[in-house]
Amino acid sequence: MRPTFEDTLAELIRPEVEAIGCRLWGLTSPSKGQRRIIRIYIDGHDGVTIDQCAEVSRQVGLLLEVEDIIPGAFILEVSSPGMDRxxxxxxxxxxxxGSQVAALLHEARDGRRKVIGTLVRVDETEFTVKEDGQETTLAWNDLKEVRIVPEF
Known part of the structure; x- marks a missing residue:
């Protein structure tokens, strides 16, 4: 399978993020009009600070300017993945x-596009959630996104 733009971008910026003592949790790069928005999510063993986000933003911003792999103008945003990561x-x-997760499917399954349940099992290509006593296995490639559901 050919790497996506996001995969290529992640591999380029990963060393910069790690040099600051963080790990690259993920990134998205949606377009908004004529501009692309690069959203980078970083994490650490004890979370991340605003200063770390600012440092990653500076270093990655310079790298992206030098490498010039993003056509046209772009906006760079750096943050932690948050509680609803x-x-x-x-x-x-x-x-x-054991945590609650919410999965949004590309296409409806049994009349639903959203599945919310307790994460039971995970393997390389799929995971299983328990919802109302029923287990549902979801293939990673069938998902638009999956997030943790914060419990208060």
Whole structure:
């Protein structure tokens, strides 16, 4: 499978993020009119600080200007994944077994596009949630996005 623009961008910026003592949680790059928005999510063992986000923004911004891989104008945003963190791979979900997750499917399944349940199992290409006593297995490629549901 050919790498996406986001995959290429992630591999380019990962060393910059790690040099600052953080890990790259994920990124998105939607277009908004004539501009592309690069949203970078970083994390650390004890979370991340505003100063770390600002440092990543400076370093990655310089790198993107020098490498010139983004056509046209772009906006760079750097933040933590937050309490309702979006997962960018099933591997990221392993530490969240037992937590509530919300998955949005590309296409409706049994008349629904959204599945909310307790994360039961995770493997490389799919994961299983328990919802109202029923287990549902979802393939990663069938998902638009999946997020943790914060519990207060």
């Amino acid at each position: 979006r997962f960018f791979s099933t591997a990221q979900m392993n530490d969240y077994t």
